[in-house]
Amino acid sequence: xxxxxxxxxxxxxxxxxxxxxxxxxxxxxxxxxxxxxxxxxxxxxxxxxxxxxxxxxxxxxxxxxxxxxxxxxxxxxxxxxxxxxxxxxxxxxxxxxxxxxxxxxxxxxxxxxxxxxxxxxxxxxxxxxxxxxxxxxxxxxxxxxxxxxxxxxxxxxxxxxxxxxxxxxxxxxxxxxxxxxxxxxxxxxxxxxxxxxxxxxxxxxxxxxxxxxxxxxxxxxxxxxxxxxxxxxxxxxxxxxxxxxxxxxxxxxxxxxxxxxxxxxxxxxxxxxxxxxxxxxxxxxxxxxxxxxxxxxxxxxxxxxxxxxxxxxxxxxxxxxxxxxxxxxxxxxxxxxxxxxxxxxxxxxxxxxxxxxxxxxxxxxxxxxxxxx
Amino acid sequence: xxxxxxxxxxxxxxxxxxxxxxxxxxxxxxxxxxxxxxxxxxxxxxxxxxxxxxxxxxxxxxxxxxxxxxxxxxxxxxxxxxxxxxxxxxxxxxxxxxxxxxxxxxxxxxxxxxxxxxxxxxxxxxxxxxxxxxxxxxxxxxxxxxxxxxxxxxxxxxxxxxxxxxxxxxxxxxxxxxxxxxxxxxxxxxxxxxxxxxxxxxxxxxxxxxxxxxxxxxxxxxxxxxxxxxxxxxxxxxxxxxxxxxxxxxxxxxxxxxxxxxxxxxxxxxxxxxxxxxxxxxxxxxxxxxxxxxxxxxxxxxxxxxxxxxxxxxxxxxxxxxxxxxxxxxxxxxxxxxxxxxxxxxxxxxxxxxxxxxxxxxxxxxxxxxxxxxxxxxxxxxxxxxxxxxxxxxxxxxxxxxxxxxxxxxxxxxxxxxxxxxxxxxxxxxxxxxxxxxxxxxxxxxxxx
Numbered sequence: 038x039x040x041x042x043x044x045x046x047x048x049x050x051x052x053x054x055x056x057x058x059x060x061x062x063x064x065x066x067x068x069x070x071x072x073x074x075x076x077x078x079x080x081x082x083x084x085x086x087x088x089x090x091x092x093x094x095x096x097x098x099x100x101x102x103x104x105x106x107x108x109x110x111x112x113x114x115x116x117x118x119x120x121x122x123x124x125x126x127x128x129x130x131x132x133x134x135x136x137x138x139x140x141x142x143x144x145x146x147x148x149x150x151x152x153x154x155x156x157x158x159x160x161x162x163x164x165x166x167x168x169x170x171x172x173x174x175x176x177x178x179x180x181x182x183x184x185x186x187x188x189x190x191x192x193x194x195x196x197x198x199x200x201x202x203x204x205x206x207x208x209x210x211x212x213x214x215x216x217x218x219x220x221x222x223x224x225x226x227x228x229x230x231x232x233x234x235x236x237x238x239x240x241x242x243x244x245x246x247x248x249x250x251x252x253x254x255x256x257x258x259x260x261x262x263x264x265x266x267x268x269x270x271x272x273x274x275x276x277x278x279x280x281x282x283x284x285x286x287x288x289x290x291x292x293x294x295x296x297x298x299x300x301x302x303x304x305x306x307x308x309x310x311x312x313x314x315x316x317x318x319x320x321x322x323x324x325x326x327x328x329x330x331x332x333x334x335x336x337x338x339x340x341x342x343x344x345x346x347x348x349x350x351x352x353x354x355x356x357x358x359x360x361x362x363x364x365x366x367x368x369x370x371x372x373x374x375x376x377x378x379x380x381x382x383x384x385x386x387x388x389x390x391x392x393x394x395x396x397x398x399x400x401x402x403x404x405x406x407x408x409x410x
Numbered sequence: 411x412x413x414x415x416x417x418x419x420x421x422x423x424x425x426x427x428x429x430x431x432x433x434x435x436x437x438x439x440x441x442x443x444x445x446x447x448x449x450x451x452x453x454x455x456x457x458x459x460x461x462x463x464x465x466x467x468x469x470x471x472x473x474x475x476x477x478x479x480x481x482x483x484x485x486x487x488x489x490x491x492x493x494x495x496x497x498x499x500x501x502x503x504x505x506x507x508x509x510x511x512x513x514x515x516x517x518x519x520x521x522x523x524x525x526x527x528x529x530x531x532x533x534x535x536x537x538x539x540x541x542x543x544x545x546x547x548x549x550x551x552x553x554x555x556x557x558x559x560x561x562x563x564x565x566x567x568x569x570x571x572x573x574x575x576x577x578x579x580x581x582x583x584x585x586x587x588x589x590x591x592x593x594x595x596x597x598x599x600x601x602x603x604x605x606x607x608x609x610x611x612x613x614x615x616x617x618x619x620x621x622x623x624x625x626x627x628x629x630x631x632x633x634x635x636x637x638x639x640x641x642x643x644x645x646x647x648x649x650x651x652x653x654x655x656x657x658x659x660x661x662x663x664x665x666x667x668x669x670x671x672x673x674x675x676x677x678x679x680x681x682x683x684x685x686x687x688x689x690x691x692x693x694x695x696x697x698x699x700x701x702x703x704x705x706x707x708x709x710x711x712x713x714x715x716x717x718x719x720x721x722x723x724x725x726x727x728x729x730x731x732x733x734x735x736x737x738x739x740x741x742x743x744x745x746x747x748x749x750x751x752x753x754x755x756x757x758x759x760x761x762x763x764x765x766x767x768x769x770x771x772x773x774x775x776x777x778x779x780x781x782x783x784x785x786x787x788x789x790x791x792x793x794x795x796x797x798x799x800x801x802x803x804x805x806x807x808x809x810x811x812x813x814x815x816x817x818x819x820x821x822x823x824x825x826x827x828x829x830x831x832x833x834x835x836x837x838x839x840x841x842x843x844x845x846x847x848x849x850x851x852x853x854x855x856x857x858x859x
Binding site: 047048049051052053055056057059060062063064066067090093095096099100101103104105107110113114116117118120121124125126127128129143188189191192194195274 | 411415416417419420421423424425427428452453454455456589590591593594597613616800801803804805807808809810811812836839840841843844845846847848849850
């Protein structure tokens with residue numbers, strides 16, 4: 038027997054209201070337009086479902102459509118992620134939380150894959166007849182190990198094998214100790230990219246190997262953009278309670294940036310795009326985001342051409358490097374228009390080839406391996 | 411369609427429950443039949459042909475049995491064969507053709523079809539109807555729509571409970587109009603079942619998936635905890651589904667039989683199988699074990715009956731040797747229990763907590779067979795693949811609170827009735843919808859490829 042409850046709302050009211058709320062959510066979702074770009078997830082949302090009896094996919098398409106267009110979607114995802122986080126399943130969100138930062142998962146050691154890439158990098162440089170350097174910084178998670186609970190810190194030990202392999206390679210540029218000792222200053226709390234300070238440490242480390250005298254940070258034109266929420270945070274689904282401030286540095290002299298994407302060329306006279314800082318992923322403030330090929334031209338720079346094969350880690354670094362080279366040609370192999378040989382063909386005064394990759398890209402990205410063949 | 415989908419929760423369920431409540435009495439059965447067909451056909455409209463076959467064969471065949479006097483047994487056999495034909499074709503053809511290939515080397519070029527949802531459930535319901543009418547335990551249903559509702563009733567169509575026709579006959583004829591209180595109670599139970607499935611079982615499944623992906627990483631710790639998680643996953647998944655089915659049945663004015671009764675609290679395997687998937691155990695008892703002679707025969711014959719029933723139970727769960735092995739495992743254990751343990755004074759002296767723990771251990775090892783991972787799993791559990799990698803230890807620690815919660819729910823002698831807590835049901839519903847939306851959340855880092 039149910040206990041009588043005087044305060045209980047009438048059954049018909051509760052049932053009708055409850056079912057109508059569910060239906061309202063369903064109708065609001067199913068009546069959405071579909072196919073629009075979502076800045077938060079940086080992907081196109083599902084199109085309206087079609088109907089084909091011969092190849093029945095309507096059930097899956099409808100479910101996908103409803104999932105993508107349900108009202109308050111972002112809040113619902115944040116609720117679920119927060120629930121998992123509070124239940125101790127911090128490591129199940131695609132990004133881990135440690136010491137006030139959302140960080141990437143440890144990169145599993147796969148030295149065989151790295152060795153293949155190193156051999157191919159060397160072959161590219163030998164063919165071009167120039168020296169090559171590799172810059173792969175230690176990850177934010179690895180730097181934060183001392184502040185983690187032991188069971189979490191030990192998971193990052195798997196990266197050690199990869200670092201040992203890289204350090205045994207004479208072409209690897211070692212980051213200064215300052216970088217490894219200051220995880221808070223070198224990486225964003227919400228993003229897997231390094232901060233301006235982190236990139237500056239890389240710029241200092243490269244100076245000796247590339248033969249330039251690094252400039253003090255104050256000599257660059259510095260700009261700041263608050264409210265930055267990086268990709269690591271959005272991948273976790275956690276609510277945007279943390280924010281970072283993006284800092285950018287670029288030389289003060291005249292510059293031309295050519296972006297080559299999908300066979301189209303776009304020229305601009307700045308390396309920093311303040312409008313992009315207002316987007317969900319404000320990291321696109323550097324170089325207008327990721328592109329297959331970029332050419333930075335600075336006629337008053339002292340050196341010839343530097344070719345940089347890179348992932349997005351280098352985006353913050355390239356403006357600083359461009360103060361020493363008349364041309365910096367940057368290729369991101371993860372994009373269709375990022376072709377290694379095209380970059381070499383564009384230059385007849387290449388001083389060096391620099392590879393800048395995160396440990397994740399260096400280990401796991403198959404496009405880099407394929408295109409470097 | 412599945413209950414744990416937004417299509418069901420946000421569109422189908424509100425429309426059907428409100429519609430069923432407000433339409434006139436005469437329209438209720440056709441409405442429910444149409445809703446059930448939509449529910450089933452939504453996954454693949456071609457499967458409706460299969461359901462229609464099963465309805466027509468059983469409904470028409472039974473009318474034929476009633477008309478004939480001399481050839482009733484032959485017609486019964488024919489109907490059973492025709493009912494079982496799709497089940498064999500879709501579920502077992504691939505398995506048995508593989509067995510034939512292994513034995514003779516002869517290989518058929520016919521491709522194994524995709525298994526339609528719920529085929530084992532509605533086939534068994536159809537068989538129970540046909541046999542009950544043949545035995546004289548039930549009257550033949552003259553209306554194809556009412557019989558269609560019995561076989562295709564969407565709350566229990568794809569995952570049970572398997573309802574005997576005699577249990578629903580009176581309700582189907584009365585085509586009840588549910589009260590608002592019934593709908594409320596039904597929706598509360600549905601939501602609790604949904605939470606079991608989405609918030610507990612799915613999360614446990616992710617843990618088990620990470621552990622069984624590589625037993626060399628999982629080691630002894632990960633494989634043991636993973637298997638325990640699997641035991642909870644199966645329980646919360648299946649009992650959650652049964653809760654949803656029974657709750658929806660109540661919201662539509664039907665009383666469906668209970669299917670689970672806290673099985674992990676059992677102190678013997680015989681008790682476990684009285685509490686686990688009750689409707690299937692009842693079906694096999696009624697339609698296989700008792701006709702074979704049941705307990706009323708010599709001990710060796712009873713043991714043989716048990717082995718037959720349990721190998722068939724294993725085969726019912728899936729077409730694979732590990733399912734048959736799992737069934738035989740329980741068959742052998744139940745025989746041993748009946749012969750040497752049950753009713754012995756010494757057994758009664760063992761503390762029930764120990765007996766409960768031992769029963770659970772045997773059931774968990776059974777789930778190890780059921781999972782199909784075979785030797786690598788048991789090798790890892792015995793420590794043959796090390797203790798665990800640092801990553802696996804971290805994953806185990808992450809899921810420890812969930813495992814403890816599930817253990818408390820599964821083993822605790824008394825549980826608070828969550829559905830009666832104020833705001834518990836709406837909160838659970840929101841959390842479930844959030845979890846379902848989150849499963850489709852896929853941030854794309856490099857969208858310009």
